[in-house]
Amino acid sequence: ADNVKLKNIGKYRKYERDSRVKTLLEYEDKVSWKIYLPHVWKKETEEKTTAMNDNPLLAETFDTPYGVPPFDLIKDEHFEPAILEGIKQHQAEIDVIANSTEEPTFENTIEAMENAGKLLGRNARIFYNLTSANTNDKLQEVAKTLSPKMSEHSDNINLNDKLFQR
Numbered sequence: 001a002d003n004v005k006l007k008n009i010g011k012y013r014k015y016e017r018d019s020r021v022k023t024l025l026e027y028e029d030k031v032s033w034k035i036y037l038p039h040v041w042k043k044e045t046e047e048k049t050t051a052m053n054d055n056p057l058l059a060e061t062f063d064t065p066y067g068v069p070p071f072d073l074i075k076d077e078h079f080e081p082a083i084l085e086g087i088k089q090h091q092a093e094i095d096v097i098a099n100s101t102e103e104p105t106f107e108n109t110i111e112a113m114e115n116a117g118k119l120l121g122r123n124a125r126i127f128y129n130l131t132s133a134n135t136n137d138k139l140q141e142v143a144k145t146l147s148p149k150m151s152e153h154s155d156n157i158n159l160n161d162k163l164f165q166r
Helices: 046-054 076-098 106-115 118-133 137-158 161-165
Strands: 004-009 012-017 022-027 034-037
Touching: 076 106, 076 118, 076 137, 076 161, 118 137
Parallel strands: none
Antiparallel strands: 004 012, 012 022, 022 034
């Protein structure tokens, strides 16, 4: 196809086409589960791209030995935007699963939910482990700000009626 970019996202493959950024998620090699996402990851603005380049927590993978977090590049102010972006991406992935018109199966519901939210999970683990081991006032303030947002996000998934029906 013309101008199609491929990105691997865990067990998913993300296909982007042109500036419209229309996306197709394909679960592993199972042809039966394809979800078309017309606007989940749109608005790739220059500002967002710059912010992502400046925030190491928004990188798809860490370019470090063994893929460990680049703590020398991570600043306290990187956590909040990275976790909020993770919440946004995770919610979009959950919405796709909940709104799928395909017959629910283990693979397209339970396994898809397990594989969703990689960015959020990774950044939350880094943040909460850091605040447990080496905290400061700024990180405590970020934790205080993020706590109700993380709770709301968790509730949005656990109390999602469409997801429960699947």
